[in-house]
Amino acid sequence: MYQSMVYVSFLIVMSSLSDVDLTEKLDYSSAVALLGYSLIVSILRSFNVRVEAARVMVAAPFLAFVTTHILYLNFYTFDYGWNMKVCVAIGVAQLLIWAIWVGITRHPSRWKLWVVVVGGGLAMLLEIYDFPPYQGFFDAHAIWHATTIPLTCLWWSFIRDDAKFRTSILLKKAK
Known part of the structure; x- marks a missing residue:
């Protein structure tokens, strides 16, 4: 996870320094990937999912959605509004899951x-x-x-x- 944080931070810095099409796509793609991964982690930790098969069944749909979304942004149309809605939805879901968990733990x-x-x-x-x-x-x-x-x-x-x-x-x- 530390490596992914370093990677995302690197892409953000690169995007800010040289705002070209490639760095912009890498910035947005890595942000969505990090949010999607973080949502999976919040679900697995909050619901204490320990069985490997259950972890895969929980993670697979989210990984599929995030991957499809990234492909859509990069190869179909780069829709900022849609991307913002997706990121906010994932972020709010993650915050709600953590808030409920931390409220009862x-x-x-x-x-x-x-x-x-x-x-x-x-x-x-x-x-x-x-x-x-x-x-x-x-x-x-x-x-x-x-x-x-x-x-x-x-x-x-x-x-x-x-x-x-x-x-x-x-x-x-x-x-």
């Missing part, structure tokens, strides 16, 4: 996930309600990029804590 690091969910929702509003640069400096998209830095750090801190938490539970059961 007794996870010791749940506060971190709450901050990521609320912060992610607010950051998503910056993408939806885009505004021009304020006094010529920062537009909504630039502020959104800035918010992703602390949210990503907090997210990965939660992931680390979650791995430790789940490992401790498994070790207790093994004894």
Whole structure:
């Protein structure tokens, strides 16, 4: 997962530095791929799907949709409006799943996930309600990029804590 985050960040930087057709398509495609993968992770973790066959059955339709969407964007028509709707739908679904899970769980690091969910929702509003640069400096998209830095750090801190938490539970059961 770290490699995919580095890849997506690289594509975002490349797209910002050289705004050509290829970098733009790579930027949008990688963003959709990351959102789709993150939605799958949220479902598998929230519903505690452990059986490999069940994981495949959950992931396959989402992977098929995301792949089809990326192919549509790159080889049929590059529709910004449709892409935004798809990304918002995936993002909202993911935030709702995490919000429900964190609301009912007794996870010791749940506060971190709450901050990521609320912060992610607010950051998503910056993408939806885009505004021009304020006094010529920062537009909504630039502020959104800035918010992703602390949210990503907090997210990965939660992931680390979650791995430790789940490992401790498994070790207790093994004894």
